[in-house]
Amino acid sequence: MHKKLLAPAALVAAVGLALSGCASSSGGDAAAPGEIKIDVPDVPMMEQLGDTEDEVNIVAWSGFVEDAWAKPFEEATGCTVNRKVAATSDEMVQLMRTGEYDLVSASGDASLRLIVDGGVQPLNTELIPNFGDDIVEGMKGQLYDTLNGNVYGIPIGRGANILQYDSSVVTEEPTSWDVVWEKDSPYAGKIAAYDSPIYIADAAIYLMEHEPDLGITNPYALDETQLQAATDLLKQQNAMVSEYWSPATNVTSFTGGNSVVGTSWEVLRKATQDEKFKSVLPEEGSTGWSDAWMLAADSKNPNCAYAWMDYTSAPDVNGQIAMNFGMAPANAAFCETSDEAQAHCDYFNATDEDYFKQVWFWTTPIDQCLDGRSDVQCTNYQDWTNAWATVKG
Structure with missing residues (x-):
């Protein structure tokens, strides 16, 4: 018989979460915490x-x-860790729907889909002691993984989708996203854009600031008119795009000179290993991603899954994941463990909530308007997927 789930190396007291109605406080009057109620399947939560x-x-x-932290976990718990790497959020959703997996490291453009589909179960945070006071506030209670008072995701890390530029070409630091959206951009033909339907939210953030009459207050809550406006802006940009990138192609797009400005991640900018590539969070704010462990509704190994979520929430292990991937860790205590850890946290703005308040973390668009409107039906992720196909042609 395997060990009871009392703990690999690190375990401490838990907290519950309240529902937050928006991923950011920037750019509009989004619904206040507790105002959004979303109909989701009644999936039971583990009690013990x-x-x-x-x-x-x-x-x-x-x-x-990775083995560096998976092997010690296996030795402590007797749970063999089987990993399936996914390249996109869409792939993660499809894999979780097979019923073959217990856990997923879901980003916000996957998590709400999984919750609304009944594919994941609410989590009992009292059974995850490391989910405590050291988890940064900005990753708690967010709409993409906390609904109707139930927690569905245990935070792993986060990052902003920043504006990256080649300072040898873009000699004055941009302050606005206008350099990638406006048709008179001097960098037309050299603009990098993220290759995903969720990129529609980036267009929506720009429109929130520059076309306020559209009434967009949450870039993931778009009615048909607002989605059409974002799609039109994306089509305008399409003529100027040098490359629609994935994490595998972003670095070479910039280092090869194909792109000189565009959306990116801090870890990808760092990977260029060239000081001429710089980044900025523009005045309109940005989208971003926040990843969390989510447990399958029909998990065959829920006790091992809970053990993993707790183990990887400890400062040292969460920090290893964050440094290995290149993101801000969820557990702020990691930042104080060494000079190297502090430097990593500083680079990725790990504990700077003022920075992340400018970021609208990916949240799956659904029929119910996430900005609290009830007089219209909003567009869902399938609508966004269809619109994205028209952008790329």
Whole structure:
């Protein structure tokens, strides 16, 4: 019989979360905490832990599940860690729907889909002691993984989608996203854009500031008129785009000179290893991503899954994941463990909530308007997928 779920190396007291109606306080009058109620399937939550099973099957981003921390976990719990790396959020959703996996490291453009579909279960945070006061406030209670008072995601890390530029070409630091959206941009033909339907939210953020009559207050809550406006802006940009990038192609797009300005991640800018590439969070704010562990509704190994979520929420392990992937860690205590850890946290703005208040974290658009409107039906992710196909042609 395997060890009871009392703990690999690090365990402390838990907190509950309240629903937050928006991913950011920037750019509009989004619904206040508690105002949004979303109909989701009634999936039961675990009330207590039992003995750990033999394994845990995880769908994760590359770099989230590595031997350096998985092996000690296996030795402490008897749970063999089986990893499946996914390249996109869409792939993660499809893999979780097979019923073959216990856990997923979901970004916000996947998590709400999984919740609304009934594919993941609410989490009992009292059974995850490391989910405590050291978890940064900005990753708690967000709409993309906390609904109707229930927590569905245990934070891993976060990052902003920043404006990256080649300072040898873009010699004056941009202050606005206008350099990638306006048709008179001097960098037309050299603009990098993210290759995903969720990129529609980036257009929506620009429109929030520059076309206020559209009434957009949350870039993930777009009615048909607002979605059409964002799609039109994306089509305008399409003529200027040098490359629609994935994490695998972004770095070479910039270092090869194909792109000189565009949306990016701090870790990708760092990967260029060239000081001429700089970044800025423009005045309109930006989108961003926040990843969290989510547990399958029909998990075959829930005790091992809970053990993994707790283990990877400890400062040292959460920090290893954050440094390996290149993101701000969820557990702020990691930042104080060494000079190297502090430097990492400073680079990724880990504990700077004023910085992240300018960021609208990816949240799956659904029929119910996430900005609190009830007089219209909003567009959902399938609508966004269809619109994105018209942008790229």
